[in-house]
Amino acid sequence: MSQLTNVACCQVSLEVGKLAANREACLSAAARAIENGAHIIVLPELAASGYVFGSQEEARALAEPVSGPTISGWTDLASRTGTTIVGGICELGEDGNLYNTAVVIGSQAGSQAGSQAASQAGSQVRAVYRKAHLWDTEKAVFTPGSQAPPLIDVGETRLAVMICYDLEFPEWVRHPALAGAHLLCVPTNWPRFARPDGERPMEVVRAQAAAAVNRMFIAASDRVGSERGVDWVGGSVIIDPDGWPLAGPAGEEATIVMAACDLGTAADKKISAHNDVLEDRRPALYRQVIEVHSPERHW
Amino acid sequence: MSQLTNVACCQVSLEVGKLAANREACLSAAARAIENGAHIIVLPELAASGYVFGSQEEARALAEPVSGPTISGWTDLASRTGTTIVGGICELGEDGNLYNTAVVIGSQAGSQAGSQAASQAGSQVRAVYRKAHLWDTEKAVFTPGSQAPPLIDVGETRLAVMICYDLEFPEWVRHPALAGAHLLCVPTNWPRFARPDGERPMEVVRAQAAAAVNRMFIAASDRVGSERGVDWVGGSVIIDPDGWPLAGPAGEEATIVMAACDLGTAADKKISAHNDVLEDRRPALYRQVIEVHSPERHW
Numbered sequence: 001m002s003q004l005t006n007v008a009c010c011q012v013s014l015e016v017g018k019l020a021a022n023r024e025a026c027l028s029a030a031a032r033a034i035e036n037g038a039h040i041i042v043l044p045e046l047a048a049s050g051y052v053f054g055s056q057e058e059a060r061a062l063a064e065p066v067s068g069p070t071i072s073g074w075t076d077l078a079s080r081t082g083t084t085i086v087g088g089i090c091e092l093g094e095d096g097n098l099y100n101t102a103v104v105i106g107s108q109a110g111s112q113a114g115s116q117a118a119s120q121a122g123s124q125v126r127a128v129y130r131k132a133h134l135w136d137t138e139k140a141v142f143t144p145g146s147q148a149p150p151l152i153d154v155g156e157t158r159l160a161v162m163i164c165y166d167l168e169f170p171e172w173v174r175h176p177a178l179a180g181a182h183l184l185c186v187p188t189n190w191p192r193f194a195r196p197d198g199e200r201p202m203e204v205v206r207a208q209a210a211a212a213v214n215r216m217f218i219a220a221s222d223r224v225g226s227e228r229g230v231d232w233v234g235g236s237v238i239i240d241p242d243g244w245p246l247a248g249p250a251g252e253e254a255t256i257v258m259a260a261c262d263l264g265t266a267a268d269k270k271i272s273a274h275n276d277v278l279e280d281r282r283p284a285l286y287r288q289v290i291e292v293h294s295p296e297r298h299w
Numbered sequence: 300m301s302q303l304t305n306v307a308c309c310q311v312s313l314e315v316g317k318l319a320a321n322r323e324a325c326l327s328a329a330a331r332a333i334e335n336g337a338h339i340i341v342l343p344e345l346a347a348s349g350y351v352f353g354s355q356e357e358a359r360a361l362a363e364p365v366s367g368p369t370i371s372g373w374t375d376l377a378s379r380t381g382t383t384i385v386g387g388i389c390e391l392g393e394d395g396n397l398y399n400t401a402v403v404i405g406s407q408a409g410s411q412a413g414s415q416a417a418s419q420a421g422s423q424v425r426a427v428y429r430k431a432h433l434w435d436t437e438k439a440v441f442t443p444g445s446q447a448p449p450l451i452d453v454g455e456t457r458l459a460v461m462i463c464y465d466l467e468f469p470e471w472v473r474h475p476a477l478a479g480a481h482l483l484c485v486p487t488n489w490p491r492f493a494r495p496d497g498e499r500p501m502e503v504v505r506a507q508a509a510a511a512v513n514r515m516f517i518a519a520s521d522r523v524g525s526e527r528g529v530d531w532v533g534g535s536v537i538i539d540p541d542g543w544p545l546a547g548p549a550g551e552e553a554t555i556v557m558a559a560c561d562l563g564t565a566a567d568k569k570i571s572a573h574n575d576v577l578e579d580r581r582p583a584l585y586r587q588v589i590e591v592h593s594p595e596r597h598w
Binding site for chain 2: 117137139146169171172174195202206272277285
């Protein structure tokens with residue numbers, strides 16, 4: 001019997017440096033999504049600090065530990081509602097470095113339809129992930145992560161998380177797929193680039209392909225609002241394992257994108273009588289390719 | 300100074316078993332593309348034999364060596380016109396096995412705009428590639444290839460070739476990108492699957508993403524014509540390094556898709572002041588992922 005999970009992306013309007021307003025925008029959008037039935041809520045990347053930092057010092061002033069107020073607020077909401085919340089912060093690490101980080105908050109039992117015990121179970125930070133592929137001037141601010149995307153079991157379903165530009169590295173997306181993730185949650189900040197009339201943002205196209213080649217749901221939550229000359233494209237989207245948008249891509253306004261997902265179907269990787277998108281891989285050949293062509297150039 | 304290369308995909312109508320008619324359909328479409336200015340012509344997968352074999356015996360009866368009449372015909376046309384021709388055959392290997400094979404035919408100097416010496420240089424089979432990822436009942440007919448996609452230098456540009464389902468394995472597409480290919484030529488037979496109204500075939504979406512994440516041109520040439528109950532989706536397309544279609548995707552009729560491509564631009568992998576789609580990779584992390592998750596299950 002299939003069980004539907006309502007997945008929501010909260011595409012909120014943010015402004016760099018406005019910690020209190022950004023936290024409030026995220027919490028109120030998440031609460032609204034939950035009122036509308038959401039079980040899993042995905043918030044943007046750097047959802048409290050905003051994105052376009054003027055300097056590392058500015059970013060540091062806006063950073064907070066995982067135990068800080070942004071995550072506390074999300075944990076409180078997740079606890080009260082029995083939901084799972086995924087979102088990004090500017091993390092001040094215990095080592096003093098800054099990380100572009102996403103967290104997954106919830107209870108082990110919670111956040112699937114019908115799991116009444118969720119709110120009693122208590123919510124907590126279940127995973128912390130630090131962005132491994134940094135975009136543009138992020139390289140001057142953040143230390144890149146070096147741990148694989150975490151896997152988080154919620155009831156019968158397995159979630160994974162990565163951040164924005166990470167999704168453009170198919171090798172990285174393979175990891176959660178091979179590890180059995182049903183849904184990849186992707187907090188993002190997608191800048192708007194020129195594109196031909198009638199075309200979706202290429203970020204959405206790449207996300208569709210990532211979902212299809214792995215037969216995995218993907219929920220990407222962008223932000224909107226102009227910030228120091230940078231516009232975001234919106235485009236928040238929930239994609240099914242065939243690669244088709246179930247909801248979205250959104251436009252460039254603040255909105256909530258939500259879809260009822262039969263997440264368990266992502267366990268089936270078969271695409272014909274004799275094909276399975278993961279088992280058809282030729283890892284021995286790929287290893288050879290990596291050895292030949294991939295000196296570690298930048299890290 | 301940029302130099303434009305006209306790349307054409309010949310989306311021909313084929314029928315399984317009709318060797319002479321299929322060869323003629325390919326040659327006449329290729330000749331028409333050349334009359335229209337094409338320098339590089341991509342033909343479909345299994346362009347002489349057709350696709351839906353009733354048995355391995357039938358496939359064997361339609362197979363030919365690389366020295367056979369299909370390739371001879373393409374070589375003759377390439378020699379007379381100074382062009383590069385890429386297309387697929389049902390190959391009878393020297394080892395007696397059948398392979399789903401693509402060849403690249405041309406001269407080292409030839410097939411770019413302005414290279415007058417091309418036709419004098421003489422054309423030959425410059426590369427033979429055997430499909431590494433077999434689709435559905437192909438597994439009962441063909442031996443999978445185990446060599447990486449070949450790189451072929453034509454004048455200043457580097458071509459690569461893979462076949463149909465190969466393109467759905469991002470690890471495989473990385474190989475020619477890392478090896479400096481500007482244009483990936485992809486003979487295909489894309490069956491038509493149901494898709495939501497208004498959507499492109501997912502095969503095209505995946506090809507767009509493959510081009511974008513590698514900043515490489517991709518020319519995918521499909522066939523049309525119903526064959527033993529299988530319909531093909533058409534969708535032949537020439538995609539630029541940003542992931543946008545320059546020409547196509549075609550519909551479901553026989554046609555030629557052609558675009559003038561500044562192939563040298565694919566050498567530039569930069570996408571921001573501080574990002575390069577290949578140098579931003581984290582191969583040490585990917586190796587770890589492959590080791591943990593990728594037992595060689597099927598081969």
